[in-house]
């Protein structure tokens with residue numbers, strides 16, 4: 175299902191200029207979303223699991239201002255599409271940096287927490303089936319932060335995201351991905367159970383299973399309080415930087431820059447995370 179959120183229906187003037195960019199299917203419920211590749215973790219899983227605690231637990235998980243500076247320097251002509259906008263953690267910094275933002279997300283629960291902003295419109299959509307007008311080339315950049323790409327549970331679904339973005343980018347536009355490299359994961363402990371949070375009235379345990387061959391991590395945050403036990407499931411399919419470059423190539427994009435972080439620190443073979451920038455190839 176693809177549905178424009180209420181913020182989008184109250185389009186600020188600037189958004190009207192972009193309306194041709196978001197394909198008409200965005201305003202009407204159409205095909206059901208693709209699943210995650212396993213059928214067990216549909217696109218809405220992450221939001222159902224974390225919407226109520228996301229801002230509390232993850233508000234400072236990365237440097238929003240540094241992210242926004244980085245994106246603003248690499249935005250072509252047009253708005254930035256934040257893919258997996260969530261609760262809008264990065265949006266105020268992006269808008270403050272002068273960017274207009276179209277936020278895409280599968281989870282109405284997450285987007286409901288996104289404060290309205292003059293420079294923001296929201297579209298409910300599966301990232302594997304983005305309703306971007308193919309060939310319109312009006313997107314200044316697409317930002318997929320904080321491992322969000324890996325919520326797409328198979329290489330094919332990730333390839334679909336690359337293909338759609340490549341077809342919608344302005345000639346000088348960029349696709350910017352922040353993700354783990356997967357280093358150490360393939361060889362690491364397969365099963366683990368750890369303490370994620372301890373609050374006076376709450377204990378959150380994190381159980382994970384890593385499959386190095388399938389490049390997947392399946393997890394449960396087990397949230398225990400006097401109210402009871404709440405399960406918060408999630409799944410990532412990680413793709414190495416070299417594999418991402420291959421997906422990019424197959425969609426007509428090429429790597430232009432790679433850093434270890436938003437502050438542009440050098441990337442090396444030992445880096446655990448990367449920020450990669452792709453532009454249209456030739």
Ligand SMILES: C[S@@+](CC[C@H](N)C(=O)[O-])C[C@H]1O[C@@H](n2cnc3c(N)ncnc32)[C@H](O)[C@@H]1O
Pocket residue numbers: 216217218220221257258259260261262263264278279280281284299300301302319320321322325326
């Ligand atoms: C880790 S959060 C990141 C939120 C935000 N970008 C940030 O940096 O704080 C991942 C977001 O991606 C969304 N998401 C996960 N899988 C998705 C899918 N297949 N299609 C659309 N959104 C998806 C989730 O609902 C969630 O809001």
